[in-house]
Amino acid sequence: MPKEAFGPDHPFIAEGRLMSRDELARIVGAFVRRGVKKVRLTGGEPLLRSDLPAIIKAIKHLGVGDVSLTTNGWFLEKQAEALRASGLDRLNVSVDSLDEATAGRMNGLGFSVSRVLRGIDAAAAQGLPVKVNCVLQRGVNDGEVLALCDYFRARGHTLRFIEFMDVGNTNHWSKTQVVPAHEIVDMISAKWPLEPAAPAYRGEVAARYRYKDGKGEVGLVTSVTEPFCKDCHRARISADGKFYTCLFASKGWDVLSLLRSGAGDGQIDSFLEGIWGARTDRYSDERAEILAAGMAREKVEMSYIGG
Numbered sequence: 001m002p003k004e005a006f007g008p009d010h011p012f013i014a015e016g017r018l019m020s021r022d023e024l025a026r027i028v029g030a031f032v033r034r035g036v037k038k039v040r041l042t043g044g045e046p047l048l049r050s051d052l053p054a055i056i057k058a059i060k061h062l063g064v065g066d067v068s069l070t071t072n073g074w075f076l077e078k079q080a081e082a083l084r085a086s087g088l089d090r091l092n093v094s095v096d097s098l099d100e101a102t103a104g105r106m107n108g109l110g111f112s113v114s115r116v117l118r119g120i121d122a123a124a125a126q127g128l129p130v131k132v133n134c135v136l137q138r139g140v141n142d143g144e145v146l147a148l149c150d151y152f153r154a155r156g157h158t159l160r161f162i163e164f165m166d167v168g169n170t171n172h173w174s175k176t177q178v179v180p181a182h183e184i185v186d187m188i189s190a191k192w193p194l195e196p197a198a199p200a201y202r203g204e205v206a207a208r209y210r211y212k213d214g215k216g217e218v219g220l221v222t223s224v225t226e227p228f229c230k231d232c233h234r235a236r237i238s239a240d241g242k243f244y245t246c247l248f249a250s251k252g253w254d255v256l257s258l259l260r261s262g263a264g265d266g267q268i269d270s271f272l273e274g275i276w277g278a279r280t281d282r283y284s285d286e287r288a289e290i291l292a293a294g295m296a297r298e299k300v301e302m303s304y305i306g307g
Helices: 021-033 052-061 076-086 100-107 113-125 142-155 181-189 255-260 265-277 283-292
Strands: 038-041 066-071 090-094 130-136 158-163 194-197 206-211 217-221 242-244
Touching: 021 052, 021 255, 021 265, 038 052, 052 066, 052 076, 076 090, 076 113, 090 113, 100 113, 113 130, 113 142, 130 142, 142 158, 142 181, 158 181, 181 194, 181 206, 181 217, 242 255, 255 265
Parallel strands: 038 066, 066 090, 090 130, 130 158, 158 217
Antiparallel strands: 194 206, 206 217
16 A cells, blocks of 8 residues: 555544444355355455454355455464464465565565565465465566566465556556566566466456476466456455445445345345446456546555455
């Protein structure tokens, strides 16, 4: 979260406006009744919630077979055991650089990447499958592609490179900073030949590539150069109970207020179904047209809606 936009005087959401564990579980339950089988806890930073293990248990109790977590890894080393005991199935950890100075500059707070890497080791020691997310920016960390691959190949973790996206309004995005996925694949293949792998499930956001030497795989999230809007089926609930149908949305629907007004499960189900059935989101497909026309579009911040 850029310091210039979210400094010490920024008015963060008051605790009373956030979903409680029971409210969160009830809203997730509505999605489960509509067919959702996977739930990811993201952020912001989910490990800041002291009741996170209880939240995971509550979601698993709803019958969700796949509960995952995306984290910056800062508190992971201490919490890995509790996360595994809660029933968490897998997690993604953000690592944008192995260089301390670059990592600190990219996370905006000077956080040490060494501590994050220890957290990944602690999670792996608990038997948690770990994927690593890396957002590449040209001229910032694109020179570390091979070093990152080498490090995580050796440890058996899938590394996913994510094209730098214009999520929100404060990350100073420019298309010139995007490192296209095909360039990343060519760079890696020159040292470790790759071959395409089939998606693990319909709507998977990362294009998969296997190392031909059998030492794992890498993924490429290509929202900028190869949009996948037409097969996206991800819904998002913010921490204050707003329902978003797209990562690049500018509007959310207030499910939490509906719940707190005394609405029954049937009313909540109908509310969600009506929104989902009417969605028309395809921002990644429209991005080039919007940029070419010089149109400004306010979008929710990733730190608010999650990745």
